[in-house]
Amino acid sequence: MDNNGFEEQRRKKFLLQSAVWYVFLIALSYLLPEVMLFYILCGAYDVSRNSNIDGRILYRYFFGNGVPTWALSPFNILMDIVTLPYINKKIYQLQDLPEECQAEINELLEVVKTEKVVDELASRAEKIRRSMIFFKWYGNNIDNFYNVPAFHKDYKYIRTIGVSVFNKKESTDEHFGPLRTTLRVLYNINDITSRDTYIKVRDVENHWCESKMFIFDDTLQHQSLNETDEPRYCLFVDIVRPSLFHFGMDLFVKFVAIIMQKMNHIFYSSWVPLK
Structure with missing residues (x-):
């Protein structure tokens, strides 16, 4: 497969992955709004660890290629806790x-x-x-x-x-x-x-x-x-x-x-x- 083929394949996989995630979030908002709030708070903390926060980085994290990282943010925060007192130096x-x-x-x-x-x-x-x-x-x-x-x-x-x-x-x-x-x-x-x-x-x-x-x-x-x-x-x-x-x-x-x-x-x- 050539480079263009790989890029197209990557784009399709990402769109499918994002669609599944957003369907899950919509269902979560209706069925378990408290859990949805928890995910939003985890995501807000997670993305705040970056420097120079602006609209571009927020869009990438919550709607772009950062979606898998947001989906895993509760687990990642847990990893920061269980590795203490080794603080994440970034x-x-x-x-x-x-x-x-x-x-x-x-x-x-x-x-x-x-x-x-x-x-x-x-x-x-x-x-x-x-x-x-x-x-x-x-x-x-x-x-x-x-x-x-x-x-x-x-x-x-x-x-x-x-x-x-x-x-x-x-x-x-x-x-x-x-x-x-x-x-x-x-x-x-x-x-x-x-x-x-x-x-x-x-x-x-x-x-x-x-x-x-x-x-x-x-x-x-x-x-x-x-x-x-x-x-x-x-x-x-x-x-x-x-x-x-x-x-x-x-x-x-x-x-x-x-x-x-x-x-x-x-x-x-x-x-x-x-x-």
Whole structure:
């Protein structure tokens, strides 16, 4: 399927998903108005965590691509509570994470530095606007044409490992991730010299030429941009959120994995999978 086909498929799936959600909300308003009020309050709190709130972001959250995040807002707020006293910093530095988690991430980076990731993916990705390859998805290993044994190890914190490739002049829309059971760790693999390739989260811009790593809560509105004439290869990692009860938090992630195994095509339908 070509890029236009994927975009059309993504649009149809999103419209169907939104229609189901709004039918549910209308029914909820009539049958259980107190529950509907609860959802509105959860959504209002959830979207308020973003910076520079305006009509555009409110529309995106309640009526646009933020609808899945609003639908999951009660669960996400619960995740913020059960991980206390680890307050959600929204944007993190590596040293903010537990030492064991830092060690796993650093181990992964050493693997990336020794593997020829860009060379292996370049020929398959060069004609695709936006592509993605997964090696691990919510703890489950995924076999691809490119085998990296270290990506299939059992980690305590790392649950998802992938690489996203943005071709030249390719950017995402502003969007929200669905769940706060994990944190997103990004690491730009290829060397970038231009400031025109970066990720924007809230009012923070991380330019890959200045900092190769960026860690954040991806339920915040964010946007990845590559406004250069060169491709951008980014390691894509999800880690279990730090908690006093790691075992319990990991159970939440495993529960989510059961659902997400069937739904990843919805959230990554704008990317062409490399297999």
